[in-house]
Amino acid sequence: MFETLLAAIALVFxxxxxxxxxxxxxxxxxxxxxxxxxxxxxxxxGLVSITIGLLLLLIFS
Incomplete structure (x- = not known):
């Protein structure tokens, strides 16, 4: 779980x-x-961006 979070943060950067x-x-x-x-x-x-990100996470995970 922690490695996945670090990978996601790295991708954001x-x-x-x-x-x-x-x-x-x-x-x-x-x-x-x-x-x-x-x-x-x-x-x-910002709220729209967060919402889209959460929806993408729900769809693809």
């Missing part, structure tokens, strides 16, 4: 690092636009 590595200008623009969003919108996007 890999996926999160791909965009700034491959497209740094696009990543900087996205971060600038994201910082201008209201907190409510950011929280909604």
């Amino acid at each position: 890999i996926i999160e690092g791909l965009l700034p590595f491959v497209f740094p200008e696009v990543w900087k623009k996205m971060m600038a636009e994201a910082s201008a969003l209201p907190e409510g919108s950011l929280r909604t996007m």
Whole structure:
């Protein structure tokens, strides 16, 4: 169980690092636009992301 959790965290780091590595200008623009969003919108996007992740886990595990 612990090894699976570490593998999942490692994959998150890999996926999160791909965009700034491959497209740094696009990543900087996205971060600038994201910082201008209201907190409510950011929280909604976070909740949607969590929900999609949980649904994928339920479907594929």
